[in-house]
Amino acid sequence: MGGSMVEWACALAETELAVPLPRRWAHSQGVAQRAEGLAEVAGEDAELLTSAAVLHDVGYAPRLTVTGFHPLDGARFLRDTHAGDARLVRLVANHSFALLEAEERGLMEVLEREFPLLDEGLLVDALVYCDMTTTPDGDRTTAQDRVAEILTRYGDDSVVGRFIRRAAPEIRASVERVEAALAAQPR
Template sequence: MEIQKWAEEQATLLLASLGNRWLHVQGVVERAKWVGAIFNEEDRNLLIAAAYLHDIGYAPPLQKTGFHPLDGACYLYNCNQDRLASLVAYHSESTFEAELRGLLPELERIPREHSLIADALTYCDMTTSGDGKQVSFKERLDDIFNRYDHSHIVYKAIKSATPALTLDIEHTEQALNQKGLIAKS
């Protein structure tokens, strides 16, 4: 619980003034609390902490590269939160956008965690709308594709990442179903 409390304090301090971004983060946290039922207590707390922090790189004081997964991860790394840094760095298949931005070498300095927790964080992010409401994965993708022009880097990255994102969603839904929970996407 200690890591979760620390993450909540950091997120509140750095993101609460960012309007819809803060609503999105709070929605992702609520989703993580539900999805966390598939994990033991320690991993559940880690997932919820990562949900609080996944967009911390949008906080103006932390922006160094302008790429929020990397900026957030660097901050967390400097706070000696290596595992959280990894989860934040790679959430929602960020490598696709990092490559388009020419930041993949910097991102890859942070070791990537391949785990159900990492998949679950992506699930929580990709099934929560920009204003914090629960949506299906398809609705989230449609929203992103409607907000950005075809030539925009975010559009291109998400389009390329869709197969990998789909696998993250499927892994999480399988785990939810194995625990007798109905996937809410």
């Protein structure tokens, strides 16, 4: 890889997203900025969190689309093309309760088999927090407003709409746990 994992991840995400999907690239940059703000909470995993944050939506890149399910397509790209760090790849594959969307798409068993969930609660929650408190344009928002925006953009009866309604309580719980961890940090 050369250089830090974050530098590599940023360069890769920019290459794949900036031109074909500038708004997705803006979102990914905003999510990474949120992750940088969680460095103290993430501790030794701060670099991993920021790298996963900037790469979490890389699977939307048109040239990477195979299944049409961006967490799976992105994780496969990172694993197969770049021999990405196993924890990084699993975070990308499972970001923001992707397993629930995979179930809606009939891909749950594939996702579980190829990229098992990490048993690292606060790290997983931190990525959810970063993604779900960042608008499509990369600005800060609340998780409640982000869920509402996703529902408006995709529609209640879409695969994404059904998924996000199911995931909303879990998203809120993840955000609350990260906010509690932030509040517990010494000032």
